[in-house]
Amino acid sequence: MLLHVPEVLTPDELRQCRDLLRDAPWTDGRATAGTQSAAVKNNEQLPSRCEQVQALQAIVLRALERHPLFFSAALPKRIFPPMFNRYGGTANTYGPHVDMAVRHTAQSGVRVRTDVSCTLFFADPDEYDGGELEIDDTYGSRRVKLPAGDMVLYPGTSVHGVAPVTRGHRLASFFWIESMVRSDEQRRLLFDLDMALMRLREREGESAEAVALTGTYHNLLRMWADT
Numbered sequence: 001m002l003l004h005v006p007e008v009l010t011p012d013e014l015r016q017c018r019d020l021l022r023d024a025p026w027t028d029g030r031a032t033a034g035t036q037s038a039a040v041k042n043n044e045q046l047p048s049r050c051e052q053v054q055a056l057q058a059i060v061l062r063a064l065e066r067h068p069l070f071f072s073a074a075l076p077k078r079i080f081p082p083m084f085n086r087y088g089g090t091a092n093t094y095g096p097h098v099d100m101a102v103r104h105t106a107q108s109g110v111r112v113r114t115d116v117s118c119t120l121f122f123a124d125p126d127e128y129d130g131g132e133l134e135i136d137d138t139y140g141s142r143r144v145k146l147p148a149g150d151m152v153l154y155p156g157t158s159v160h161g162v163a164p165v166t167r168g169h170r171l172a173s174f175f176w177i178e179s180m181v182r183s184d185e186q187r188r189l190l191f192d193l194d195m196a197l198m199r200l201r202e203r204e205g206e207s208a209e210a211v212a213l214t215g216t217y218h219n220l221l222r223m224w225a226d227t
Helices: 011-022 051-065 068-074 184-204 208-224
Strands: 003-005 076-079 083-087 093-097 102-104 111-113 116-121 133-137 140-144 151-155 160-162 165-167 170-179
Touching: 003 068, 011 051, 051 076, 051 083, 051 170, 068 076, 068 116, 068 151, 068 184, 111 170, 133 151, 184 208
Parallel strands: none
Antiparallel strands: 003 151, 076 170, 083 170, 093 160, 102 111, 116 151, 116 170, 133 140, 133 160
8 A cells, every 4th residue: 555644744843854954964875775775775864873863763753653644554563763864966866676574773673574664755846856756566656756744655565766866855764664464455454444434424423334334443453453
């Protein structure tokens, strides 16, 4: 499932993030790439231990916690600590690749299965040319370039990359979710049911049908979830 999640960050949070990124100590992004990815990766990242990353992670994780659409779509069990990258100048692209199936954090050693990949944008589309996130799915290649503060979720199994940035800088956070529901198809069914239930409640309130379908949702989640 590929999903646009709008307005993850408030305008004030976005302003704070951009201020932190402005004077950040950018380094070669290949330092965190696997063998296959390193051959096609040409961008910059923030070192995980730098002061700005700690502050940025706190803002992003706090924003995710309060966003109901994110929770409904991802059903997060574990969230890999957000990382931050920049594309522009001579470090401006990331060729087609597949993310590692399991990531671990150096600080805690916790392992996260990468069921869902996430990109949160900090730069608006008119601030840079190119830089589309290119994701291959069953409908072909999808190109994603979202407003600052918005996020896209997509399956961690997808082949994806970032088109060359030819003007300006593309700033983003990227991270992964280990979901309580491992299967992308099952998560999509639960998400569609949850969205339909929300529309039903808006129209009819807590009707008998809404109560019954809510029970079906939670029984499916109970059947499929691993907590």
